[in-house]
Amino acid sequence: MYDTNLVLGGKEFTSRLIVGTGKYSSMETMREAHEAAGSEIITVAVRRVSLPSGESILDYIDTKRYTLLPNTAGCYTADEAIRTCYLAREAGLGDLVKLEVIGDQRTLFPDVMGLLEATQTLAREGFIVMPYTNDDPVMARKLQDAGAACVMPLGAPIGSGLGIRNPYNIKIVLESVTVPVIVDAGVGTASDAAIAMELGCDGVLMNTAIAGAQDAVAMARAMKLAVEAGRLAYKAGRIGKKLYATASSPLEGLPDWTS
């Protein structure tokens, strides 16, 4: 079936699965998982170098092949997040940023006020802003109006693996904006990713579900298939739900067994 590409700030991507680089058991496993996931965009954090500077995570990511997506994880104010994006750009990581402004340490839920402010500033400064937000349709529209290249509602808290806790809100988010909607955070297993895509989401971003699985490489492949299957099912147009049965075989032409 013909499908369009995922477009973010004018850049086109065929893969709709964005993966991270955190919490892998080894760098080699991470590299294999990235390969198995078939992703084109890979998230990284921006942190202090250890001195003396040793091995870099980029020794294990082909930067010509993958688009790097620096995040602002750990930032609790718009100011910190904005400065982190500037650092990332100056480091040569490009203009695409996964914007997080965290509002609460225990839940890692976003501070949407700070998020909106940072989105406005960064979009104006030429960044392609991908904000991690709540599953709130009103905020999604505000972020779009502020210049976000997409909106990334959480399915559940970061790293929780609880799946898509409010599919109805995600559905309304999809109806509320014209920019791509990417579920970011909360996915635990393949069916969660498939559900997000079946709802009509444009992509899924995940880290822990793959990196934390017992076999990260196998889970990466499962996620790739789930995202593709979910997307196909969405495009194919599912049947409506009905309470009672509808026979799949014709009722006419049944042999007569009466004696």
Next chain:
Amino acid sequence: MKISVNGKPMEVEAGLSVEGLLTLLNVKREFTAVAVNRDVIRRADYAAVRLSDGDKVEIVRPMGGG
């Protein structure tokens, strides 16, 4: 003079440039960025920006994250 680099105190000679500090610390330049007192320094300005006593320097690069 005393500066701090990534949160650690360090004694360096007065007037050291950002470029000089990176050389001194033997930091790989690729995919690395520097901020001094919260201001991000452009790569092209590394040689021109001189550090002052009490400056807080942050040197960052990509790390694993999600």
